[in-house]
Amino acid sequence: MKKNNYNNIDYDFINKIIEYTDIIDILSKYINLTKIGNNYFSICPFHKENNPSFIVNKSKKFYYCFGCKVYGNIINFLIFFKKKTFIEVVNELSSLNGIYINSNNIYKKKYNLYSESMKNINKLYIENLFNKFNFYKLSFFFIKKKWKLNVIKLFNIGYSSHLLINKFLKINKINLNILVNIGILKKKNNNYIDIFYNRLIFPIFDYINGNIIGFGGKNLYKKNLPKYINSSDSKIFKKKNCIYGLYQVKQIYNNNISKLLLVEGYTDVISLFNIGINYAVSSLGCNLTNDQIKILFNNTNELILCYDGDKSGFNSLYNLINKILLYLTDDRRISFIIMPKNEDPDSLLQKIKKEDFINIINSSIDIFDFIFKFYENNSNSFYNKINIINNLIKYIDLIPGKLMKFFFKKKICKKFNIDINELNSFLYKKNENYIYINKFINNPIRILIKFLLDKPELHKLIIIPSELKIINNYEMIIFLKIIFICYKYNINKNLLLFFKNYKYFNYLYKISKINILIKNDNNNKIFLHVLNKVYLLLYYNNYDNIIKKIKSIKLLNDIDKKYLIFLNKKILKLSKNFVL
Numbered sequence: 001m002k003k004n005n006y007n008n009i010d011y012d013f014i015n016k017i018i019e020y021t022d023i024i025d026i027l028s029k030y031i032n033l034t035k036i037g038n039n040y041f042s043i044c045p046f047h048k049e050n051n052p053s054f055i056v057n058k059s060k061k062f063y064y065c066f067g068c069k070v071y072g073n074i075i076n077f078l079i080f081f082k083k084k085t086f087i088e089v090v091n092e093l094s095s096l097n098g099i100y101i102n103s104n105n106i107y108k109k110k111y112n113l114y115s116e117s118m119k120n121i122n123k124l125y126i127e128n129l130f131n132k133f134n135f136y137k138l139s140f141f142f143i144k145k146k147w148k149l150n151v152i153k154l155f156n157i158g159y160s161s162h163l164l165i166n167k168f169l170k171i172n173k174i175n176l177n178i179l180v181n182i183g184i185l186k187k188k189n190n191n192y193i194d195i196f197y198n199r200l201i202f203p204i205f206d207y208i209n210g211n212i213i214g215f216g217g218k219n220l221y222k223k224n225l226p227k228y229i230n231s232s233d234s235k236i237f238k239k240k241n242c243i244y245g246l247y248q249v250k251q252i253y254n255n256n257i258s259k260l261l262l263v264e265g266y267t268d269v270i271s272l273f274n275i276g277i278n279y280a281v282s283s284l285g286c287n288l289t290n291d292q293i294k295i296l297f298n299n300t301n302e303l304i305l306c307y308d309g310d311k312s313g314f315n316s317l318y319n320l321i322n323k324i325l326l327y328l329t330d331d332r333r334i335s336f337i338i339m340p341k342n343e344d345p346d347s348l349l350q351k352i353k354k355e356d357f358i359n360i361i362n363s364s365i366d367i368f369d370f371i372f373k374f375y376e377n378n379s380n381s382f383y384n385k386i387n388i389i390n391n392l393i394k395y396i397d398l399i400p401g402k403l404m405k406f407f408f409k410k411k412i413c414k415k416f417n418i419d420i421n422e423l424n425s426f427l428y429k430k431n432e433n434y435i436y437i438n439k440f441i442n443n444p445i446r447i448l449i450k451f452l453l454d455k456p457e458l459h460k461l462i463i464i465p466s467e468l469k470i471i472n473n474y475e476m477i478i479f480l481k482i483i484f485i486c487y488k489y490n491i492n493k494n495l496l497l498f499f500k501n502y503k504y505f506n507y508l509y510k511i512s513k514i515n516i517l518i519k520n521d522n523n524n525k526i527f528l529h530v531l532n533k534v535y536l537l538l539y540y541n542n543y544d545n546i547i548k549k550i551k552s553i554k555l556l557n558d559i560d561k562k563y564l565i566f567l568n569k570k571i572l573k574l575s576k577n578f579v580l
């Protein structure tokens with residue numbers, strides 16, 4: 001294993017942190033970056049100068065100064081610029097990205113053990129595919145697909161047949177228990193059964209280091225068996241954060257990938273590579289997850305999604321739009337290509353020429369047009385014009401890029417023949433309730449107390465998450481007391497009277513006299529919204545406490561680590577709904 005001067009923390013872990021962190025995101029907090037071509041420029045923060053000679057490359061994840069020759073990655077930058085210790089930076093970035101700190105290296109050992117076994121078994125799969133008899137047997141398939149040998153080899157495709165299991169048993173480098181754990185073998189009465197028997201094997205690579213972490217198997221013969229199976233999720237393989245083919249694309253483009261074409265299956269990727277479209281990747285046949293989107297945009301700024309209008313259901317598409325818009329910054333491009341009915345790239349490429357497929361890619365439509373199309377296709381009585389505009393306005397809020405937001409607004413206006421001022425006033429109206437509240441009392445706990453004083457039955461909506469560590473400030477204590485009283489006496493009116501002998505009665509009385517104008521039917525919704533905001537603030541507080549702990553003792557126990565990761569996820573999830 002490669003090691004550098006990072007002492008106890010291993011090289012792969014550091015690489016993972018660098019890989020996951022958006023260097024532009026972090027650096028732009030400290031310096032003024034201007035995008036020119038593929039690079040970002042700035043006045044160098046490490047030496048005095050008038051013209052920018054400090055360059056940052058997003059995809060290669062490094063910075064370099066032509067003036068004073070400093071260079072490095074995000075970790076080096078934070079150490080030198082923020083004067084932090086290495087361990088501080090690593091802790092900070094790993095918690096930012098929710099990456100587990102494996103100081104005891106158990107994970108690392110397990111990873112190596114698993115991936116070593118998979119590497120060895122894949123060697124057998126490949127040998128087995130190129131065995132004369134099998135290759136002859138399989139050639140009908142390769143000829144039909146027109147797959148070239150170099151592409152088959154690039155993806156280390158193999159084959160499992162019934163003689164293979166005897167070989168597993170003979171080679172002591174292969175740990176059979178692991179193969180059972182990851183779902184390649186099944187144990188039955190002291191015998192092993194090969195689950196991938198008679199399947200074409202697609203090894204799945206860790207896109208960061210190229211290790212094999214899982215397998216996909218395509219059924220070639222039997223109609224009553226599932227077409228595709230995957231090895232099961234394991235300590236080192238989570239299907240939901242893998243992108244098939246990304247490792248190969250990264251190798252070809254030397255980590256400088258200008259665009260990625262996302263397709264559904266393994267064979268789509270292979271067939272596309274086969275005709276020279278060597279920037280195709282797959283989400284392993286599942287609905288695109290947030291982790292996958294993040295990985296894709298960590299590696300490229302342009303994403304083309306290949307979408308089959310008949311197969312993808314309304315809900316999955318609706319969810320996809322909601323998810324992916326959150327990543328639409330001004331420097332990114334998202335577009336869609338729509339496949340002809342009942343076709344995927346693999347099946348289509350058996351019928352049409354390479355040039356025709358490239359034309360299809362070139363005629364991709366951008367995400368905004370795709371959204372319009374989506375609603376046109378689904379316009380039943382529920383999705384009338386007003387509802388559509390309402391939904392589109394929700395999308396505007398999701399988009400992080402200012403220019404993108406602007407273009408989308410303009411497009412909506414053009415499409416529905418609305419004036420942009422009208423649209424903006426509509427956007428303003430949507431937030432009016434909250435704005436009105438904020439003018440009077442801007443402390444969210446106070447707002448909740450006000451709500452409860454007016455409508456005590458709202459207490460039934462409160463479920464305090466058990467993982468939340470409550471802070472003991474004045475307002476919080478009162479708030480908890482109110483909830484307690486409401487529950488105990490099942491109060492639904494005159495809550496204030498219950499507190500007439502309490503020392504903070506005056507405080508409550510004052511709040512009760514504040515006027516808040518909220519439409520009646522919105523009460524529950526706004527109450528929950530503010531409640532979530534309180535939770536979020538508390539989670540932030542819990543988070544800060546852990547970071548303080550890291551800074552003082554520089555080591556965390558497992559419970560703290562787990563809690564830190566939990567907090568990261570929770571905060572990310574909750575903060576999507578708020579502008580803090």
Ligand SMILES: [Zn+2]
Pocket residue numbers: 044045046047054065066067068069070
């Ligand atoms: Zn410099």
